[in-house]
Amino acid sequence: MKAVYIREHGGREVLTYGDMPDPVIGPNDVKVRVRACAVNRVDIFTRLGVRGTRLGLDQPHILGGDAAGDVVEVGSEVTRIRVRDRVVINPKLTCSQCHYCIAGQHELCISPSMLGSTTNGSYAELVKAPAVNAVRLPDSLSYEYAAALPTVFLPSWNILIRSAQLKSWETALILSASSGVGTAAIQLAKNVVGARVITTTSTDEKARMARELGADEVIVYSREDIEQRVKELTEGRGVNVVLDHVGEGFWPAASRSLAPGGRYGICGVTTGYKADLQMGLMFLRNQTVFGVFMGRKEDLRQIVDLAGKRVIKSVIHRVFPLRDAAKAHEVMESQQSFGKLILRP
Ligand SMILES: [Zn+2]
Known part of the structure; x- marks a missing residue:
């Protein structure tokens, strides 16, 4: 698959558009064909390796957290999400096993991670995520508008x-x-x-x-x-x-x-x-x-519901092709934008 990845931390020049292996899903994961992903400030911090985002980078690392797209494969244990569902991915990954997760207080999970920061992310044609992090989209919500929702x-x-x-x-x-x-x-x-x-x-x-x-x-x-x-x-x-x-x-x-x-x-x-x-x-x-750091899984379901009813909407400044991720980072760093920057694989 095509993806935007980094091999080292640094300026926008370290963003590379190229081939990466397709993600391999586990029994509780879904694989999503990304139709849109959003650029967030954390992507820039991760690219730079600042604010606690420094990675070992013994492998190329794909940036990006927020994503929306079509489910193309589900793990053997997944029952709630099906192939061809349109979904948005919550990039806050939690263990689903600690007492906070069991109580639904996902933001307090004792072993959290973040799509695109600690695992390969969504600046790609395909991304994998736990099925519990996928929220089905109403028909009224486009991939671009949906991808812009979670992190903000x-x-x-x-x-x-x-x-x-x-x-x-x-x-x-x-x-x-x-x-x-x-x-x-x-x-x-x-x-x-x-x-x-x-x-x-x-x-x-x-x-x-x-x-x-x-x-x-x-x-x-x-x-x-x-x-x-x-x-x-x-x-x-x-x-x-x-x-x-x-x-x-x-x-x-x-x-x-x-x-x-x-x-x-x-x-x-x-x-x-x-x-x-x-x-x-x-x-x-x-x-x-x-x-607060992000929110609970149920919060995103409510946000998606309200966005589908047009009570709230994503404000999108500009949409870029995925290969132009560096340009999108440049616009975000220039602070000239109003609203979200979206990448489309
Ligand atoms: Zn947990």
Whole structure:
């Protein structure tokens, strides 16, 4: 099969389009003909070998987590998924045996791994995954829209819906509207919860797109002070929930924007991972700071269902042929995009 793989960590030049052996499935796996896969920030970190993603690389390694396509083979123990099913793959791999997995708390699995980070991924014509990670797609959902869902909607869902339990009468601050996570979180907070949404972005053009997506207020941080604007927009109260996937660069302003009783969820640290935490303010204001990594298997089923009903949708910036994965990485690194970048084998 054709695939995009790396033999060493490094810049975009280490991405190689070429032949790799077809994946061989185990009794509980499915093999999927990939019709679309999404580019995520973690793919770039894995390519570079930074943020804990360094690999031995004694074999070529295929990048990519999110994928949607057609099931072409199922393992001997698989009963729920059939050949020819259209599916999206949840890239968070869990053991299915530890007490957390048995309790359905997959995000706490004691031996997790990630498709494309620790195992061969979806930048390929074929990918294998455990059958329990495949979610069947409604006819209304295209492969491209489906492939763009898991890595951005799962952590957003985990933070906003389950962990912070955002309410319709509350206000959420979603940092960085133009990223995949930003576009997902704005829609969940607005279309699923019905909360008031304040978001941040760098340009007026991106601000316009964020409003189109449902944001009530957009702070253009290149010329506006986030903390000051949040104060004005909330009449000094602050926001009830912050969804932060950018980390260090925005923590000072965002954490000071949190209302008493506020919940601050972190699912990424793209600008850096260290922060000064004002512990005194935290207990005086009864605030919670928490992290999430992806979500539960059942979350993706609910996300797919809502996407099929068009309550939420993937925001796709551009679709590239698989062989142009390096160009897609370049666009993501340039931070000029609004929404997801998709590769099509
Ligand atoms: Zn487990």
